[in-house]
Amino acid sequence: MGLTAKPAFNQNPVRVSTEFLNTLFADYPRPDFHVRLWDETRWGSLEEPRFTLVLKYPGALREMFLRPSELSMGEAYIFDDFDIEGDIEASFEMADYLLGQRTRSLLQGVHLATLL
Secondary structure (H helix, E strand, O other), rough: OOOOOOOHHHHHHHHHHHHHHHOOOOOOOOOEEEEEEOOOEEEEEOOOOEEEEOOOOOOOOHHHHHHOOHHHHHHHHHHOOOOEEEEEHHHHHHHHHHHOOOOHHHOHHHHHHHHH
C-alpha cells in the first residue's frame, strides 16, 4: 500500500505556511529575520531580527511565490498581501536569495508547489 498525502487545502493554513517557510529557507545563510503570520504566529530565529516579514492573510505566500518574480513580489507588497517591519534594506538580500540566487532540487520545488 502506498503513502497518500493529504492535500494542503485540507490542512491548517498556519501549519502549511510554516512548513512552506521551513522548506523555502532550509539553506538560507542568514536566518536573522522573522515571519509573522496573520494570526500573530511567529516563525524564525529567537534572536532579535533585522526585519520581520508580516503576512496579512493565509494566501499571501501563494501570491508571492506561485510564480516567483520581482513583479509578483512587488505586486504582493503593493496589494498589501505582506509588509516589512524593521530594516527594509536587509529584506532585499532575502528577496535576491528567493528570486534565483539558489537552485532548488526538483523534489523541493514540487513540495513547495504542492503546499501553495
